[in-house]
Amino acid sequence: MTQGQHAGESLPQVFDRIVASMGGVQRLVDDAERTPEPPTGIVADFSAGGVTVTVEDGRVRAIEFDPTVRDLRAEDAGLDVQGAVNGALEAYERANLAQLERVNADFGAVMRQLGGLQADIHAAYRDDVARLRP
Numbered sequence: 001m002t003q004g005q006h007a008g009e010s011l012p013q014v015f016d017r018i019v020a021s022m023g024g025v026q027r028l029v030d031d032a033e034r035t036p037e038p039p040t041g042i043v044a045d046f047s048a049g050g051v052t053v054t055v056e057d058g059r060v061r062a063i064e065f066d067p068t069v070r071d072l073r074a075e076d077a078g079l080d081v082q083g084a085v086n087g088a089l090e091a092y093e094r095a096n097l098a099q100l101e102r103v104n105a106d107f108g109a110v111m112r113q114l115g116g117l118q119a120d121i122h123a124a125y126r127d128d129v130a131r132l133r134p
Contacts, residue, residue, distance in 0.1 A: 009120065011121070011124045011125060014120045014121050017117065017120070021110075041056075041057070042056070042099060043092075044056075044091035044094075046087030046088035047084060048081075048082075048084040049072070050067075050072070050077075051063065051077075052066075053085050053087070053088040055089055055091070055092040058096070060085065060088070
């Protein structure tokens with residue numbers, strides 16, 4: 001549950017909070033015309049094993065291989081590439097969200113609130129199921 005504030009809530013109680021929070025989402029929609037374009041030029045790098053991946057604006061721009069990668073089995077090299085790509089994309093998403101939060105503080109607040117509500121829904125569902133068990 002969100003910071004332990006809503007422990008033991010039922011699903012209907014969580015849904016009531018979701019409905020109450022929709023005002024913030026509606027303000028974001030109303031303000032969308034005045035919101036600047038999403039940030040561009042965000043670059044993120046990540047290395048795994050002997051592979052470094054660079055992501056720019058959500059797209060893989062470069063993959064560099066350390067000479068030691070040539071000596072790895074294909075499966076191991078593939079895992080290094082996979083890890084580097086996933087790490088670079090995650091780093092890009094964190095940087096992009098940070099930029100969006102700076103551009104529109106309300107967006108960041110709503111995203112954090114929605115993340116907390118999602119956790120609350122899962123916890124309330126588990127609690128409701130547990131209450132229904134004999």
